[in-house]
Amino acid sequence: MLLARHPFRAMGSPCELHVYGETRALCDSVAELAIAEVRRLEQKYSRYRDDSVTTSINRSAGDPAGVTVDEETARLLDYAATAYASSDGLFDPTSGVLRRVWNLKSGRVPEPNEIEAVLGLVGWSRVHWASPRLILPHAGMELDFGGFVKEYAADRVAELCRAHGARHGMVDLGGDLAAIGPHPDGRPWVVGIRDPRSPEGAMASVRLHTGGIATSGDYERCMIVDGVRYTHVLDPRTGRPVTGLRSVSVVADRCLIAGTATTIAMLKGARDGALWLDELGLPNLRMNDSGEISGTLANAEAEAA
């Protein structure tokens, strides 16, 4: 059994596939399939491509006939609808349009009336979704799969590798990980969770046998204006960036669920987010604005899954 590592770049992040196989050729062929699957999802749900599902959905905004989506997209939308309902409307795939007023590269904080204007286009409850027909009633409304397609891709890669006979390995898509299986000798994959205060340090390491782990952090993309930190995580109800938690990591059976949990926790803020995570019952780790670390994985060498 040899371990092959395949680094690649996708979905705007550095990614890596670790897979064990009997021969180099087997590892390479599994990796080729895995990377092709990530690229397929990247192309299919890209905001920037003319031929993507996202673009065709967004172009139909305002059209009362809407669009018909394929099976995979339908199930992703069903999942997003469930997450929206489970999070009191915090997990909202229509919130991407807020990007238009919150341009983090500009260093400019938008005026309240600008936010109000765009907020009229946000809200999954406004969307008419009756599988397979999707209708975005107002022109300018947008769906953004970016909030969960990366985690979904990690799960798909793990599933695909297992379907092709790989039983040991792990895929890391820019910090969202899914395990194919532990090392051949049963050892788990050791995943370091980045410390938001110091880019090179880890604040904890998590041992992953199976399942997936996802992390949301305010340090990934943010801007600091007049000493105030504005993150890229925007509350769809207020249109403003969240505060309270600097980083949340969750371990779940699937990277997709882990990612949804970290997003919802971040959106709930320091106190409610922590309570919600405790109630959810999944292994987790969080750091708040004051640098306090808590959660079931808070011990440096916590066993996760």
Place this chain on the structure above:
Amino acid sequence: MRRQGGSKDSATLRALTTSALALSGLARVAAADTPIDDIQTSYSYSTYSEDDLPNSKGLPISEHSRYEVKTQQARLAAPITDHIDFSLDVTHEKMSGASPWYNVPDAAGAPIQVMSGPTIEDERNDILLKSSYYLENARMGLIGGYSKENDYKSMNFGWDGETHFNEKNTTLSGGLGLSFDEIDPTDADTEPTRPVHETKQTYSLNVGLAQILNRRSLVQSSLSYAFGNGYLSDPYKEVYQKGAIYHPDERPDTRHAFSWLTRYARHIEEVEATVHLSYQYYWDTWGVSSHTIEAAWYQSFGDSLQITPSIRYYTQNEADFYVSYLPLSGPTDDHFSSDYRLSTYGALGFGIKAEYTFRTPWVTDIQWKLKAAYERYISAGDLAWDSPAVEAPGLVDFKVLSFGISAVF
């Protein structure tokens, strides 16, 4: 695997997990070519019957009823592995009736069809096996078959394949076929002009290109070539020469044939219908050339019913050596035939088919289809694009009624 979550699985976690489960095992979205993924079986019964020869076209005293064929077909197709599938087609036909023999001139010199005296009762059994191997962007297939009648045996082999380009929007397909046939006419010992044992080989080649035009339409164009060699005449047909001389059907022993087929399919979402159009041009070294135009309209009514009317127009030019009968002076050429199928004529076919689909989720989910179809075909000299001077008297009109049932597991 350790169960995720604490001692009480939260409702949120349960909801998300259930929803995420639906995302598992979604078929790998057709990036690669795949074999069929279910077991398909079907059976069909059809009766073909030709109209009686009109009195004006035949001898007053002879047999005027023509051919009848009852056909039973069965098919099984299933995957074998992740990359291989196969299909098996078995056909059993019972044929009976009289068929055209030769033409004689009437008092005015117009040809009249004489039918074979004793009626034929024959059976044909046919088996065809195909198997395909699938690669990332291509498929390769092998075909083998055997057909047997009282007086005819045929063994055939083929190879076909296709490969895709442009993210599977363009498909190049090709195939090679070989057929080895043996003809042993049943009454060779009683009829002096009958050949005793003959053989024939056919070699064919085809290549085609298909292109997806958009989300709802496709087009394909293909070229075929076939080379026939050996005994290509009809052992039961004769050519009458004025003066009560009867020659056996004498066709060349080679034939090169070319055809060009273009077809188009388009689904019209607004009315839930699909239209198919096709045109074929055919040309061979016997002097026959033909045009075939077909159109079919598949009208769906919801998920369970589909009614398909169709229409077909065919026109052909006669073979170089076609004659109604030979003059007193005898044949002017080495080859001659008065088989109506080599004359100039046109034909119109009308068809209607109904298909009903339903599912039964008993032991396993089975999709059933019940089909009934009717087709009417009429041929005549003046239906041809360029009407012949003299219409072959033996031109046939027929009708086919068929019923079928299929089950997909």
Place this chain on the structure above:
Amino acid sequence: MKRRLLCSVALALSLSGCATIESFEWPSFSSPDLSEYTERPRSYLEICLEHDFLLRVKPWERAVLSREDMAWEPDPLEAARTSHTYFSKEASMPGGSAGGGGCGCN
């Protein structure tokens, strides 16, 4: 009479042809160049048949194209039988695919 029948058939066919005139969806010319993902030697055939000026339908857009009635032969049993019938009663050989035997049909 037959000529008139013929002309009306031809008219019906060409009308149904016109009714289905394609509204071609010309793609934007920013069609993806996938060569960065598939850098491997390309055969002459591939180079000839690849193009980027026509629309590329994506795998997730193929729901209609994969309908049974969009196959060239939605009913293989019927297609085999009718092809055999026409082959026995007409002088032409059917185009399309290889394989399948002959018969001594009258």
